[in-house]
Every structure is written in structure tokens, then in C-alpha cells.
Amino acid sequence: MTILSFINRPILNPCFHTIPEESSKPIHGEESDDTACEHQALDDSALSTKDKPSVGAQISVSTQALEEDYQTGVRKAEAITLLWSKKSLYSAYVLIYVAYFVLDLAFGTAAFLAPYAYADFKSSQMVGISAVMAKIIGGVLRLPLAKLLDIWGRGEGFLLMVLLSTLGLVIYASCSNVASYTTAAVIYYTGFNGLQYTLTVWISDISRLESRVLLIALSSTHSICTSLVVPYIVSSFVKRGSSSWRWGYGCFAIVLPVALLPLTILFLWHQRRAAKTSIPATDKPHRTLTSSAVHFFHEFDVIGCLILMAGLILFLLPFSLATSVADKWRSTSTITTLAIGFCLLCCFPIWEKYGAHRSYLPWPLLRNRTLLGCALTTCTLFVSYYCWDLHFYDFNQVVLGLSATNAVYMEQIYTIGSCFFACFTGILIKVTKRAKLISLICVPIYMLGTGLMIYFRQPNVYVGYVVMCQIFLAFAGGTLAPCEEVMALAVGTHDNFATILAIINLAASIGGAIGASIAGGIWTNVYYGELVKFLPDSAQDLALEIYFDYTTVLEYQKGTEIRSAVQMAYGAAQRDMCIAGTAVTAITFIAVWLWHDMYLGHNGRQVKGLVF
Incomplete structure (x- = not known):
């Protein structure tokens, strides 16, 4: 073995080339050209012409067989891209961009209004703790949301997050004590993180790998505008009085759902349109209430989800709360919480390997x-x-x-x-x-x-x-x-x-x-x-x-x-x-x-x- 052949290994040679495994050969029933997936899209007239065969009949059986192992939400997403037109594709991306823009405006405004809200509740230390907990919980809940999007559907999950974000903003605007403020923070961050996450999943659904970086990058260019506009929006609210910060939250409680509704309707309409065909359909098993509960318990991997969520919360919380006091890391409660969280995180891959009926990954x-x-x-x-x-x-x-x-x-x-x-x-x-x-x-x-x-x-x-x-x-x-x-x-x-x-x-x-x-x-x-x-x-x-x-x-x-x-x-x-x-x-x-x-x-x- 020569030196060159020895170093030409993936772990030693950073430019060792590999091809994604699923892409190394064409899938049955598909063209081998890179544009093959575009040719699979069906003309919109296929649904309206009575003398033509059904759209489901136009999709090869082998293509449907490819989807059988996928979860319902993923099959719905693929059915949408199989049926819609170029106009719908470009409209979807424009609406995703608008959604990112409005979300960034809402988040930036809320972040600048937070100090004014803290001033009204400065007598309680729970305000700072609630903000930390809200960010951690909102981030950790992406895991069950991922399962929700895969099992239920992208559009349904997005609509749920819109409702949660709006509810959080309404509670923000009307809260009168620390308890309601904490509730608003948890609900809002859960919905906001879920919305941003779902938008990224949607971009991945409608793009190939080589185009995905550009689409994600273009969708982030809204920050160039929002970073300059948000301070002026905040100043227009706070100059009205000490409690005028509530108007900022209340304003976006109206703007947010109105701006995100068109994108939700677009995907749900195409999803309903696809449901009339046989593309995403599978035989629905007849289950009792008990068997359905057991089925979704395994599908959502509830035990694995709880292990990971508990581990992350216990692991992240000490990092977030132990920065304001010099000797906080010497506290027994901090070290114990961190150690338990770390152990739970180590238990998660073991459960996924040996215990889960249907694992996250x-x-x-x-x-x-x-x-x-x-x-x-x-x-x-x-x-x-x-x-x-x-x-x-x-x-x-x-x-x-x-x-x-x-x-x-x-x-x-x-x-x-x-x-x-x-x-x-x-x-x-x-x-x-x-x-x-x-x-x-x-x-x-x-x-x-x-x-x-x-x-x-x-x-x-x-x-x-x-x-x-x-x-x-x-x-x-x-x-x-x-x-x-x-x-x-x-x-x-x-x-x-x-x-x-x-x-x-x-x-x-x-x-x-x-x-x-x-x-x-x-x-x-x-x-x-x-x-x-x-x-x-x-x-x-x-x-x-x-x-x-x-x-x-x-x-x-x-x-x-x-x-x-x-x-x-x-x-x-x-x-x-x-x-x-x-x-x-x-x-x-x-x-x-x-x-x-x-x-x-x-x-x-x-x-x-x-x-x-």
C-alpha cells in the first residue's frame, strides 16, 4: 500500500468524494436525468378534464410504491409537488419569504419591547427565569413538532403554530401579572420557533440539494430590511407611554395571522386537491380508540421524546441561569441538574437503538x-x-x-x-x-x-x-x-x-x-x-x-x-x-x-x- 493510497481515505482526505447513497442509481419508474423530477409534475388540467384518466392513474405504481414507507405528512408533501404548477411553486416561495419577513419583524419588535415589559414586573425575579425557560422549551419542542409534521402534515402543523403564536401575542398584550407573562412567553416562543422551523422544512420539500442553500440564503435577506426597520417600529410604540408596549404585541397579534394565512391556504388547498387523487392515499386501518392511542404512542416515540426533552431542559437550564452569580457553579443543585440532564441525553441513543418501536432517526x-x-x-x-x-x-x-x-x-x-x-x-x-x-x-x-x-x-x-x-x-x-x-x-x-x-x-x-x-x-x-x-x-x-x-x-x-x-x-x-x-x-x-x-x-x- 503506497502512502498516497493510505491517505486517500474519507477520514484523512477532506476531498474524498462520495455520492449520496440514495442518489447513486435511478429510482424505479423515474428518469435518470436531473430534470426528471420536473417532468413528473402533472398539468392542472388533469383534474378538470373528465375524459382523461384520473391523476392517480397517471402516476406509475412504482412511484407510489416508493412512498409506502414514508409517513403520511411526507407523502402529502410529495403529492403537492407532483400536482402543482410552476406558478404555484413560485407563489409558495414568495409567500414563504413574506412569512420570514413578518416573523422577523414580530420577533425583533418583541425582543426590543421586552425590557419595557420587565419594567412593569421588575419586582419579581420570575420574569428573567420565564424568558430563559420559554426559549429552552420553545427550542426543545421542535422534536415533537418534527414528528407532527411527518405524521400529520406540514400545513396542519404550520396552522397550529400560527394559532399558538397569535395566542401568545394576545396574552402578552393583556397580561397583568408575572404568571400570565410567563404563560405568554412559553406559548409565543413555542409557536414562533415552530413557524420558522416549518418554513425551513417547506423550503427543503420544494428544492433539490444543490439549490437548497441558495433558497435558504435568499429567504434570509429580509434581515437586511428588518434590522433597520425594527428600532423605528419599537420607538413608535414606546413613545406613547409606559404601558404602550402592549400595543406592540397587540398589533402583531393581528398582523401575524393575516400575513401567514395565504401561505397556509396555498399548501392546504393543494394538499386537499391531492387528496382527491390516489397519490398520497393509503388504506386507513380500522382501529379502536385504545389501539389508536397505542399506535400514535409508538409513532411519536413518546418515551424517547420525553427522555430527550427532559435531558435537554435539565442540561441547558443550568447554563442559562448560572451566569449572573460568580459561585453559582459551586451549587449542588446546579451540578446535580446538569449531571442528570447529561445522563438522560446519553440514554436517548440507547433507547433509540434498543427500545423504540419507531425511532426519531x-x-x-x-x-x-x-x-x-x-x-x-x-x-x-x-x-x-x-x-x-x-x-x-x-x-x-x-x-x-x-x-x-x-x-x-x-x-x-x-x-x-x-x-x-x-x-x-x-x-x-x-x-x-x-x-x-x-x-x-x-x-x-x-x-x-x-x-x-x-x-x-x-x-x-x-x-x-x-x-x-x-x-x-x-x-x-x-x-x-x-x-x-x-x-x-x-x-x-x-x-x-x-x-x-x-x-x-x-x-x-x-x-x-x-x-x-x-x-x-x-x-x-x-x-x-x-x-x-x-x-x-x-x-x-x-x-x-x-x-x-x-x-x-x-x-x-x-x-x-x-x-x-x-x-x-x-x-x-x-x-x-x-x-x-x-x-x-x-x-x-x-x-x-x-x-x-x-x-x-x-x-x-x-x-x-x-x-x-
Whole structure:
């Protein structure tokens, strides 16, 4: 065996080429050309012409046989793309874009209105805890939602999430105590996360792998507009009075369902139209109430779902709540909760392997190194992001001396830049049909951006250098995020789309919680100590006030002794946070290296019908 043949292995050679297994040969009854799935779409007149055979008769038996192993919701999604026209396809994507735009407006407005709501309930510490719990529960519930979309249907699940989001906004607008505010937060975040997740699943349903990155990237370009518009929307509400924040929630309780209703109707109408044919139909078994309960108990893998949800909540909650107190990690309850959560997470794959009647993911996918590498990539990117992003807005004002408006623009460089570079990446992948090499090139650029911030996140640094670092991060982050998502989807079938996306989103939640905990711990233990160290003796009594409210120091001009002391303390804390963020990216490079370098062109078999 020569040295070249030895190193030409998937784990050693990052450019070792593989083709997705399901795409290596044509499926029975389909054309081998990449455009074959487009030719399967049926003309709309097929349903209205009486003298023609039924639409179900026009679909080959072998094509229907391909769908028999898929769950009902997936068969409904394939039936829609088999029947609709190009006009419906493009209309669906436009409405998905509108849905993303409105959701981002609602979420951004709600986030800026939250401090005004906190002010009304500042006497209770439950407000902060409820926000943390709402985000964790909303993220974890993507798992049962994935099963709901696969078993029940995409349109039905989306409609349910619209109702939940609207209900949460209504309760937000009318809440009068902490209990109702907490209820609103949990319901709203559950619905909001579910809506965004379902939209991503829909994009995957209507696109091939080589086009999916571009479609996902284009759908995120709304952030360029919403990031600039949201502050003006918030100011128009809060300037009316102390409790006018309720009008903001109430406004979107009307706007949200009205804007999302056309998309819901489009998919449900096509789904109903397809139901009149024999395409998605299967013989409905006659079950008793008890047997139906047992059947769906196994279909939803209730035990596995509870194990994973309990494990994630117990594992993530200590990370989210243990950042405000310096010695919180020494608490027995924190360590015990974390340990129980970790043990439950370890029990989940064991249950999926040996106990589940119908698992969330087939066991080969759970141990697939590309899927694991994509999940690890997502997790480490979020850890790194939360490490360097925490208190970045404060840093822009206190250290760089930017105005509130310019500080917001500085933060938006990453959001806007990542949207732009994601579109460029989508075009590049559509041409090259590969994503691994592009990602491997971008990880060092991300390392460079975070590494340079160690030096440039200091007092008396030219603001242009900080902008340069943000551009590096936007370029690499905007490229890596869609790449890891499409590579994860490449290892599964259409029947696994919803669950794979749920796994990737969960990895993001875990990474965000860990990153926020690391950054919060550094900030708590470093910033205050450095603040006391650098403040003059005459201003030591201001240390706690400055620590809890950074706006206090903005009253002092740059160059004054107190302002300079606070800037030095910020520089010390930001340096350590950026070091942590840079160190984590080394794991990101290993995670990307683990991916198979799959050719994304032979994938007309993942989705069927008329798709992008």
C-alpha cells in the first residue's frame, strides 16, 4: 500500500468524494436525468378534464410504491409537488419569504419591547427565569413538532403554530401579572420557533440539494430590511407611554395571522386537491380508540421524546441561569441538574437503538459521521458566536464611543454581511455541487476574525479594525451556516428532513446555552474585578452601579479617569471572551473535516415533482 493510497481515505482526505447513497442509481419508474423530477409534475388540467384518466392513474405504481414507507405528512408533501404548477411553486416561495419577513419583524419588535415589559414586573425575579425557560422549551419542542409534521402534515402543523403564536401575542398584550407573562412567553416562543422551523422544512420539500442553500440564503435577506426597520417600529410604540408596549404585541397579534394565512391556504388547498387523487392515499386501518392511542404512542416515540426533552431542559437550564452569580457553579443543585440532564441525553441513543418501536432517526443516521459533524459544527459555531457577541453592543458605546444608532449598525454588520455571503455561497454550490471544501476554507477565516478581535477589542483602537473583524466573521459564518444544514440533509431521505433539521436546531440551542454560560462566567468573574482594580479610590462606590448599568459611565466623557478605567475593564473581559471563542473554532475545523465530501448533483430522488 503506497502512502498516497493510505491517505486517500474519507477520514484523512477532506476531498474524498462520495455520492449520496440514495442518489447513486435511478429510482424505479423515474428518469435518470436531473430534470426528471420536473417532468413528473402533472398539468392542472388533469383534474378538470373528465375524459382523461384520473391523476392517480397517471402516476406509475412504482412511484407510489416508493412512498409506502414514508409517513403520511411526507407523502402529502410529495403529492403537492407532483400536482402543482410552476406558478404555484413560485407563489409558495414568495409567500414563504413574506412569512420570514413578518416573523422577523414580530420577533425583533418583541425582543426590543421586552425590557419595557420587565419594567412593569421588575419586582419579581420570575420574569428573567420565564424568558430563559420559554426559549429552552420553545427550542426543545421542535422534536415533537418534527414528528407532527411527518405524521400529520406540514400545513396542519404550520396552522397550529400560527394559532399558538397569535395566542401568545394576545396574552402578552393583556397580561397583568408575572404568571400570565410567563404563560405568554412559553406559548409565543413555542409557536414562533415552530413557524420558522416549518418554513425551513417547506423550503427543503420544494428544492433539490444543490439549490437548497441558495433558497435558504435568499429567504434570509429580509434581515437586511428588518434590522433597520425594527428600532423605528419599537420607538413608535414606546413613545406613547409606559404601558404602550402592549400595543406592540397587540398589533402583531393581528398582523401575524393575516400575513401567514395565504401561505397556509396555498399548501392546504393543494394538499386537499391531492387528496382527491390516489397519490398520497393509503388504506386507513380500522382501529379502536385504545389501539389508536397505542399506535400514535409508538409513532411519536413518546418515551424517547420525553427522555430527550427532559435531558435537554435539565442540561441547558443550568447554563442559562448560572451566569449572573460568580459561585453559582459551586451549587449542588446546579451540578446535580446538569449531571442528570447529561445522563438522560446519553440514554436517548440507547433507547433509540434498543427500545423504540419507531425511532426519531434510523440508527445508521444517528451514528452517521456527516450528520454528527454537522451538528457539532453548528454547536461550536454558536458557542463561539455567543462568546464574542455578549456585551458587544455595550462595548461599542463605552469603549469605541459610538452613538446608540451606530452601535446598532455595528452589530448588524454580521447579520447583513452573512445574508449577502450566504447568497454568494448558494450560487457557488449550485455551480460546483460541493460544500465541504468551501466550508473548510471558511473555518480558518472565522478563526482569523475571532482571533483578531482578541487584539482589537481594546481601548484606543481604530473602529475600522473592529469592522474588519465583523466582515471576516460575516463572510465565514454566512457560508458555514447554510453549508452544514444542506450537508446534514444530504445524508437522509425526504422522510428524515424534519427530524434532521430538528437535530441541527437542537445543536444550535445547546451551543448557544454553553456559549452564553462561558461568556457570562467570564464577564461575571473578570469584568467586575478589573473594574474595581482600575477605578480610582474616589470612585470605588460607583463600581456596582457601573457593573449593573453600563449607561452610567456614558455620562463621563472619553479621556476622563473613570471612563478610561471602565474601558480597561471592558478590554480585559472582552479579550478573555474572544480567546474562548477562538479556541472553540478549532473543534469546528475538526467537525467540518468529518463530513463526507458528497456530490450534491445526483439528488433528484430526495424530493419529487416540480421543485427548484
